[in-house]
Amino acid sequence: MTTQNISVTLITQGEHKFYSGTMEIDIIAATCSTNPREDDPQKGFQRTLDEKRALSIAEYIKVGGTIPSSIILSAQPDSGLTYNSKNKTISFNDTHGSFLILDGQHRVYGFRKLMNEGVKYRVPVIIYNDLSPTQEARIFIDINTLQRPVPKELLLDIKRLAQRESTDERMLDELFTNFEVESDSYLFNKLSRIDKKKGKLSKVTFYDSMKPLLKEFNISNTDRLYKIINSFFIAANDVAEADQFNLAEVITKATLFKILVAHSRAVITMISDNNPEDIDKISEHKKYLRRSLPGSFQEISDSKTYLKSVEVLDRKLLRRNITI
Known part of the structure; x- marks a missing residue:
């Protein structure tokens, strides 16, 4: 044994002592193990590994990505870990199971995917020693409850800065900005760009709702799309007022917003087929929405079944009252 x-x-730190250093990923992959709860219901505390995620980490390393955050490990009895205070070094047995992973199991799984590819890569490690299983579980809980993830809204918003914005994301950001700043926007002062706020539509909800429109239609100009969708919202609001429903008060409800935007695809298609020159006119949208929305507002406001609600509205839109 080496x-x-x-x-x-x-x-x-407090009652705990640990070692901070760096390790080659092939050593980490060879000496570290996990303890999924699925495999050990009594003492296991980790989730089952996701191979797809591990492969993406491996690929990220191969293309030159950086992983500055530490892998957190707990030395096990088989490690034979000793500390040399004079040289400020630790020594341990190079054997599988020397360390239990407390944080970073998917990164280590990704390292393992690279073991036979000759990739040289060092990462920071934190190593605890002489922890009991109870202490290991407590540290695992602390790591996964005290660390808050960055809001998805913020990650979306800084993609352009990081030059990682796709064409769709660029167009969605332009559309979001139009609805955010234009004085005639139906969603003016109803959007939240970088986090979730009560009474506001988050950027994630906005993107999820609007993205299908980019795939449904050939969009060359986001200003044009803004005018069309904004006219749709204003027309829907007018129909809601006639139905004695305050749409402006609930438009920020995520499910209702997604239902209306999804329904707009059918409305826009019908206008485009019949009167394409009027596609951004409020009156034209209102003409079609009078078929589908009256009597439906409370139902879609309370809806928990997004797809079913869209189907109901689309069917009402297509229905004709024909006298024979």
Whole structure:
């Protein structure tokens, strides 16, 4: 059995001591293991590994990605871990199961995918020693409850800055900005760009709702799309007022918003087929929405079944009252 030595810094935090250093990913992959709860209902505390996620991490490393955050490990009895205070190094047995992963199991799984590809890559590690299973579980809980993920809205908003914005995301951002800043926007002061706020539509909900429109229609100009969708919303609001329903008060409800935007595809298609020159006119949208929306507002406001609600509205839109 071979041993490994790495330089470390000994850190004390409260009642715990741990070592901070760096390790080659092939050593981490060879010496670390997980303890999924699915495999060990009594002592396991980790989720089952996702191979797709691990493969994406491996690919990210191969193309030059950086992983600055530490893998957090707990030394197990088989590691034979010892600390040399004079040299500021630890030594441990180079054997599988020397360390239990407390945080970073998918990163390590990704490292394992690269073991036979000759990839040289070092990552930071934090190593605890002499932890009981109870202490390991508590640290795992602390890591996964005290660390809050960055809001998806913020990640979407900084993609352009990071130059990772797709064509669809660029168009959706332009559309979002129009609805956010234009004085005639039906959604003016109803949008939240970087996080979730009560009474506001988040950027994630907006993107999820509008993205199918980009796939349904050949969109060359987001200003044009803004005028069309904004006319649709204003027309829907007028129909709601006639139906004694306050649409403006509930338009920020995510499911209702998604239902209306999805229904707009059928309305826009009908206008385009019959009067394409009027596709951005409020009166034209209102003409078709009078078929589908009256009597439906409360139902879609309370709806929990997005697709079914859209189907109902689309059927009402297509229905004709024909006298024979």
